[in-house]
Amino acid sequence: MSITNPPTRPSGLDALFAPRSVAVIGASASPEKPSHMPLRNLLRNGFAGEVFPVNPSAESVLGVPAYASITDVPAPVDLAYIVIPAEFVLDELERCAAAGIPCAVVAVSGFAETDSADGRSRQQRIAEIAASSGMRILGPNTNGLYSTPASMSLGYNSAHERTFTRGRLAIISHSGALFSAVAGQLEQREVGLDTFVSVGNEADVTMLDLVEYCVHQGESSVIAMIMESVRDGHRLRGLADDARARGKTLVALKLGRSVAGARATVAHSSRLAGSSAAYEAWLEDAGVPLLDSLESIAGLASIAEHSPAAVRRGGLGVVTYSGGGSALVVDRASELSLPVAELGAETLAALAARLTRPAPLMNPLDMGAGIPLAESYEALSAVANDPGVGAMVVFLHGMQTPAVNLMIARAIAKSQRDTGVLHVVIAPGGVSCEEHDILSDAGIEVFTNTALCLSSLKPLVQVATYEVTTERAVQAETETLPEGVLDERRSLELLARWGIPAVVPRLVRSAIDAHAVADAMGYPVVMKGLVDGVAHKAEAGLVRLGLESPSDVVTNFTSLEAVIAQLSPSGGDIIIERQATGEFEAFVGSSRQPGIGHVLVAGLGGVYTEAIAQVVLWSVPVARDRIRHKLLDSPLGRMLGRLESENPGVTEQFIDVVDRVQDMLLAHRDSVDAIDLNPILITTEGPIAVDALLVASRPGGTPP
Template identity: 30%
Template sequence: MSGLRAFLDPRSIAVIGASDNPHKIGGRPIHYLGKFGFKGAVYPINPSRPEIQGRRSYGSLADLPEAPDLAIVAVAGDTAVSTVEDCAARGVKAVVVMASGFGEVDPVAGKAKEQRMTAAARQAGMRIVGPNTQGLANFGSGTIVSFSTLFTEFDRAGGHVAMLSQSGALSTAPVSFLLRKGIGVRHCHATGNDCDVSVGELACAVAEDPEVKLLLLYLESIPDARHLEQLAAIARERDLPIIALKSGRSVAGQRAAQSHTGALANEDRVVDAFLAHHGIWRAPDIRGLVEASELYLKGWQPTGRRLVAVSNSGAVCVLTADAASEVGMPMAELAPHIDQQLKAILPSFATAANPIDLTAAMLSNDRLFGEILPVLAADPGADAFVIGLPVLGQGYDIAGIAEDSAALARQTGKPVLMASTQPAIARQFAERGIAVFPTEVEAVTALHQFVAHRELMAKAAARRTSSRGEAPRQPAAQAMVMLNEADSLALLAQHGLAVVPHRLCRSPSEVAAAVAAIGTPVVVKGCSADIAHKSELGLVRLNVGDEAAACQAFAAMEAIIRAQGARFDGVIVAAMAQGRRELMIGAHRDPVFGPVVVVGDGGKYVEVLRDTALLLPPFGSDEVNEALHSLRIAPLFAGVRGEPAMDTEALARAVVAIGRLMIAQADVMSVDLNPVLINDAGAGVVVVDAVVFRAAEQVRAD
C-alpha cells in the first residue's frame, strides 16, 4: 500500500478545476471530503473564485502552501495533460485524472496524450489514476475523490467490502446492491483507462487494508496479469476472497470492451483458467458479483457441500433439492439416530427425511421448529442448512423461529441461510444475523458460490505451497519457427512423454531398415519444418505393408514436399499405434497470462467440436483429472457397455509433463499433440503426431 498511499490516505488534496456547485464534477469531491470526514487539508484551485464551498480557493498549484499528496484534475481534454505536467513539476505524489477524451475514444491520438502524461509522471516519480475515471473513495480515511452520484444517497459508509473497477458505473452499481442488502462498503474505486496505475495494482494496495474482508473486481481488459497475480498472493496470505466480473465473454462483448477502454480483449477461456488457477471466483454478471457477499462476511469456513433443508412447504422442499442437485450440492443423508429423534418429535404426516417438510404442524406446535433444529445441528453429515419459509403470519411464533435459526448458526458455526418472500419476516431473521434470500433457489445458488469458491481458494493455496514457481512469460511479438515432426517428437521424449516408435529416414535404404526394425504394417509420413498439416497434401500413408511400398511412399512424398517449395527433411516411418480414442494435448504461451495447456477430445474434428479444458501451469494430476471430468466425453473414460476404463492416469501424467515442459523451456512457444492415443487402464497413452514451435532466436543459437 505504501507506494499508492497518497491515493488512499493522503495528508492533503488539491482539486484543480474546483467548482462551488457540489453537483459538478469539480465540486462533488470537495463536498464529499467534508461530508465523509476527511481530516487532511483540502485546496480548491480556481483562479476566478476566492472561496469555494466555504474553503479558501487558490489561483494555481504554485500558490499552494505545500505540494499536495494528491491532486484531482477536473479540467477538460488537452488542459488536463498540461495540468498533469504541472503537478509533476510541483512535486505532487499522486493525480486522479477525471477528464475523458483519451484512449477510450481515439486509440492513436488519445493514447498519445496518455503516454505524454505518463512520461511526465514517471520522470517525477508521480503516479496517475485515470484518465476517464469517476474517481476513488476510501470511506475508512474519508478520502472521497470521486464525482459519483451514488454517494449523495447516504451519509456515511462503513463496512468490510472493497469494490474496484475499470468502469465508473460498474464501480458504484454493485455498491448500490450491497447497500440495499445492508452491507457496508469500505472502498469504491474506478481506475478508468489505467494509463499508469492499473485496477490490479490499486487492488493490491486495497487488499493490504486489514479491514477489507471481501474484494470485488470489475474488469474490461487485462493487459498485464502481473498485478492480478500479486493480488492473488496477498489474498492467499490474508485468506481474502476475491470475486471478479470480467466482461467480454462474447465476440460482441469483446468488441464493445475494445471501444470502451481502448484495450485488446483477452481470450475468454484463458481468463477463466487464470482466475480459477489463482483462487479468484469469476461472476457471470453483476448479481453474481454481489449476491453471496454477506456469506463471505460471516467468518464461516465450510467443510463440505452436504445440505440440509427445512421448510413448512413440500413444494419448497422439492425446489430446494432440485436447486441443490443442479449446482452439485448433495442433500445430506441423515444419520440413523438423527432420523429416529426427528421421527419422535414430528407428527406422522410430516417428513423426517431430508429435505424436512414440517407442513402446517408449526401452527399446532410453536416449539416444533426449536425442537428439531438442535437435533439437526448434531448430525455430522450436515455441512450447511437452508430454511425455507415462504409464507408466515399470525399464528406463527416468528420471533421464536428466527431466534432458533440464529441459535443453530451459533451452535454449529456452519452456514445457515433463510428464504422468505416476505420483507417483514425476512427482516426479523436478518436482524439476528441470518443471511436471507427471496427464494430457496437464490439461497442455494449463493451458498454454492460461497462453498465452491472456498474450495477454489484452498486448491490455489495448496498449489502455491507445493509448486516450484510460476511459469515464465514471453513477449507477444516473439518470432517463432516450427520444428519438424521428428524434432518435435524428440523434444517430447526428452521431457518424459511416450511417443510412437519411429525413425526419421533420409534415403530409401534407411526406410527399408526402419521397416525391418519396426515391423509391418507401418505409417509413413513426410517430414518438413515448413509443413504443419500433412494429410491435406497426401503426406500420410497408413497400413503400409512392406519395404517396397514404404520406399515408394518415400519417393512420392519427397516429390510433393519439394513441389511445395518446402524443405525436405525426410520421411518418418512409425509403428501403427493403437488406442481406444484420439485425444489432444496442446500448449501455447499467452502474452498476458503465460503458458496455457489444453487437453480434450482430439482427431480431425477437434477445432469444430471444441471439447477441451484449459489449465495454467504449474498443476498436478489431480487438477488434470478434474479437468478431464469436465469434458463432454468424460463418461467414456470409465468405460461403457462392458468396456474397460481408459488410462486417464497416464493421460494426466502426460498433461502434467507438458505443463512442466512449458515452465522448464521458455523458448517453447506452442505445442500441438494430436492425436494422443489413450488405451485401457494401465496400458498408457502414446503421442502419434506433434508440432512444436520454438523461439526463432533460440533455434538459431542452437
C-alpha cells in the same frame, strides 16, 4: 488549518486511499459543470483533511480558497485529482510530479480508450511521467474513487454524492459507470462500503495494484473485482493466496463472458476480453470465485458483513417447509455447481430420533407444513452439525401463521448461534418485520431471490473448500529451445524426454533407407513429410497412413519427395513411424493466454474436438488431484472411464500425460508459447501421442 512538516509523507497508494490533503485541479465554480462535482462531493462527505481547489479563474470554489496553479498551493498535497481537458493533463502532471505530490488521479477521458494516435500517445506519456517521477497515477478515464475509512468521496458518478455506511466491501472496477448500480444494491441490502475505485485505463496504477493494497493494507474483508481482463495472472494468483491467508474473500465479476458480451466489452475499452472459458477455468483454479451477477456483489458483502458465523468446508445443508421449496433450491444449486451435502449416518440417526413425523430423512430436508415447532431447531441444528455441511440454506414459504413463522425464525437464529455454521434464508414472499428483526439480530441474511442467494453464497463455499496448489519443484531447464515452430520430429523427441509416451519417428533419407527402417519397425507404418512452415501436414498431402508393405513404402517415399519439392525449394524431411491404432483420439495442449499465462487444455481429439466443443482447461500450476477432478467431469474423462474395465489405469496414464506437459511448461516457463499433442491415440497400451507441435519463443520474449 495547514499541515506543515508532516512526520512522514504518505507514499504511493497510501496517498490514494488515505490522503491527508487533496487538490482538485480544474474544480469549477459553476454547479452545472461536471468538474464542479468532485469538490462538492468531497466537501459534502466530511473529508477530514485539507482541500485545495485549483482554478486560475476563481478566488474560491464552494467557499474554499482556490489557487491559480498547483505550484501555488501553500501546503503539501498528498493527492491531486485532475479534471481538466485531456490536452492539458500532461503539463499538469509534470507540475504535480515536480511538486513532489505522491499520487494523482486523471479523471477525464481522451486517451487510449478513444483508439486515436493522439490518445494513445498521451496515455503513453502518463506512464512515462509515473515511471520517471515515482508519482503514482490512477487513470486516465477513471471517474474516481470513494473511501469510507477516509470519509472521502472523490468523483462525479451520482453515487459519489451519497454517504455510505462504513463497511468491509472493496470494489475495484474496470467500469466506473457501475458504481451507482452497485451503490443502490448496497442500500437495498443495508450493507456498507469500504472502498470503490474506478480503475480507468491503467496507464500506471493497475487493478492488481489496487487489489494488492486492499488485500495487504485495507480493512475490507470482501474484495470484488469488476473486470474485463487480467494483466498478470501470476500476481493475481498470489494475491488470492494472500487474501485467503488473511481471511479475506477475493472475487471477480467478469464482464463479457459470452461472445456477444465480449464484443460489448471490446467496444467499451481498449482491452481484449480474452477467451471467456479460459478465464473462468483460470480464475477458478487460482482460487478467485466468479460472481454471476452485479447483484451478488451486494449479496455476498451483506452475508460477510452481517454474519458472525462462518462457512466451513462442505456442501450446502438445505431445510425447507415444503417439497416445492426443496426442488427450487436444489435445482438452482445444481445449475451453479454448488454441492448439496450427503448427510452422514449420525445425522440421519439424530434426525430419526428427534423428529416425530415420517419425513423422508435426507438433504434437502423437507420439514413439511405441519411440523411440531420444537422440531425445527432440532432438525436445523442436526443438519448444520453434519460434518459434510459447510453452510445452511433455509427456504421459508411463509405459509404458516405469524406465530409459527416467528418460532421458525427463532429456531434458525438459535441453530446458527449454537452450531457456528452460517445460515442464510430464502423467503421469496418476504418475511414479517418481527421475523426480519430476529434473523437480522442474529446476523442472518434474508433473500427474496433464490438464485441471488445461492450465487452470493457460492464464493464463500468455494473459498472454504479451495485447496492450494503448491508449486512443485521442477528444475528449470538450462537447455534453450530453438525459437519458433518445432516440427513433429523435434517436438516428439523433446516430449519423450519428459516421459510423455509418443511414437518414435525415424528420419529416412532415401527409399532404400525407408524400406529398411519400415521392415525393422514392422508393418503397418505411417510416413510423413516435414516441411518448415507447414503446420497442417495432412491437408498438404504430407501424411501417408496404413502402409502395409515395402512396395507401399517405396512408392510413397517417392511421391512424398515430389510433394515436398513442390511445397518448398529448401526441401524437408521424411519420417516413418509405427502405425498405432487406438480406441479413440484425444488431445492435450497448452497455450499462453494474454494476461493469465499458461493454460493446459485437454479434450476429445480428431473430428470430435470442434464438434463437441467441451474441452477441459487448467491454469498452471495445477495439482494432480485437480487435473483428475476436472478431467473426470468431462466427455473425455467419461470416455476414458468406459475403457477402464478392459484397460485398467488408462485414466491415470492420461493424467500423467497432462501432468508431464505441465512439468515441461514449468521447466521451460518463459520459452514455450504453445504445445499441441494432437492426436493422442488411446490404445490398449495406454495413451500415445502420434503427432506434436511445439511453439517456442525467445526466453523472456513474451511475459507469461
